[in-house]
Amino acid sequence: MTSHIKMIPELSKESVSMRDPQRVEETLNSMRQAGPNTLQVISDFDMTLTRFAHNGKRCPTCHNILDNSKLISEECKAKLKDLLNTYYPIEIDSSRSVDEKLPLMVEWWTKAHDLLVQQQIRKDRLAIVVEESDAMLRDGYRQFFDHLRDQDVPLLIFSAGIGDVLEEVIRQAGVFHPNIKVFSNYMDFDESGVLRAFKGELIHIYNKREGALLNTGHFQELRARHNVLLLGDSLGDLTMADGVQNLENILKIGYLNDKVEERKQSYLNTYDIVLVKDETLDVPNAILSYITGSQ
Numbered sequence: 001m002t003s004h005i006k007m008i009p010e011l012s013k014e015s016v017s018m019r020d021p022q023r024v025e026e027t028l029n030s031m032r033q034a035g036p037n038t039l040q041v042i043s044d045f046d047m048t049l050t051r052f053a054h055n056g057k058r059c060p061t062c063h064n065i066l067d068n069s070k071l072i073s074e075e076c077k078a079k080l081k082d083l084l085n086t087y088y089p090i091e092i093d094s095s096r097s098v099d100e101k102l103p104l105m106v107e108w109w110t111k112a113h114d115l116l117v118q119q120q121i122r123k124d125r126l127a128i129v130v131e132e133s134d135a136m137l138r139d140g141y142r143q144f145f146d147h148l149r150d151q152d153v154p155l156l157i158f159s160a161g162i163g164d165v166l167e168e169v170i171r172q173a174g175v176f177h178p179n180i181k182v183f184s185n186y187m188d189f190d191e192s193g194v195l196r197a198f199k200g201e202l203i204h205i206y207n208k209r210e211g212a213l214l215n216t217g218h219f220q221e222l223r224a225r226h227n228v229l230l231l232g233d234s235l236g237d238l239t240m241a242d243g244v245q246n247l248e249n250i251l252k253i254g255y256l257n258d259k260v261e262e263r264k265q266s267y268l269n270t271y272d273i274v275l276v277k278d279e280t281l282d283v284p285n286a287i288l289s290y291i292t293g294s295q
């Protein structure tokens with residue numbers, strides 16, 4: 001191992017694999033030299049910032065928080081569970097191409113959102129169901145969110161989950177800081193606070209990218225930030241930085257949570273650093289401290 005990598009002991013954890021340590025070495029060096037003013041962090045949410053499992057039990061996604069809650073009738077819960085059992089295995093099937101999976105993923109999201117809309121979900125109940133859920137941010141989350149805020153580094157969260165639920169998870173954890181921008185599926189409530197639709201174009205796992213922000217105000221403040229730390233858990237998350245203008249360096253960290261043996265090679269081929277069954281933010285935290293010169 002060469003010097004920059006050696007200076008980050010977390011990269012020697014058993015959970016860490018790298019296809020090309022030399023590339024990681026060079027990227028870390030360039031990003032550290034450029035400093036925090038040139039950095040933006042682009043992250044997925046479900047199963048990247050949140051835990052995949054805790055004490056051997058699966059943790060919920062934003063959708064699952066609602067699906068399993070008291071806001072949903074038993075009949076509807078059964079239908080949502082059937083959808084999960086049908087489509088999640090397709091989402092993580094490494095033998096199918098993106099072209100094959102994409103229409104099926106759109107079908108899953110569309111059917112699930114239609115069912116949720118039929119449930120007359122009240123906006124003022126969301127905080128309670130998040131509080132009652134088993135959702136958990138990964139260990140080390142406070143250091144991650146607070147460090148980015150303290151260093152004035154923008155954190156862009158691109159999630160195919162549900163924005164209202166996602167925001168509530170990070171708000172209840174006390175880390176919804178002003179440097180965070182969330183791009184996700186937001187609920188549209190009527191004047192009495194009842195869910196009537198989802199706003200805008202559907203965001204699913206294969207259409208998340210910063211290029212979509214080109215004409216928004218958010219894009220302006222990112223103009224000078226040519227270095228990206230990207231965090232994801234799905235191969236669809238790899239495109240999140242597409243459209244970053246004058247990209248200079250990008251370091252991609254991928255959480256491999258499920259079906260490890262089948263998927264490890266494809267993660268190694270596409271992510272710079274792969275974290276296998278690692279429920280912590282230790283590696284991103286150590287890398288951020290290193291890049292921003294706070295270690």
Ligand SMILES: Nc1ccn([C@@H]2O[C@H](COP(=O)(O)O)[C@@H](O)[C@H]2O)c(=O)n1
Nearest residue numbers: 044045046061063064112158159160161
């Ligand atoms: N009805 C659905 C649809 C999707 N999911 C899961 O949500 C994840 C997407 O959220 P990200 O923050 O990771 O973009 C995705 O991986 C699906 O497994 C769901 O649980 N229910």
Ligand SMILES: [Mg+2]
Nearest residue numbers: 044046047233
């Ligand atoms: Mg995810």
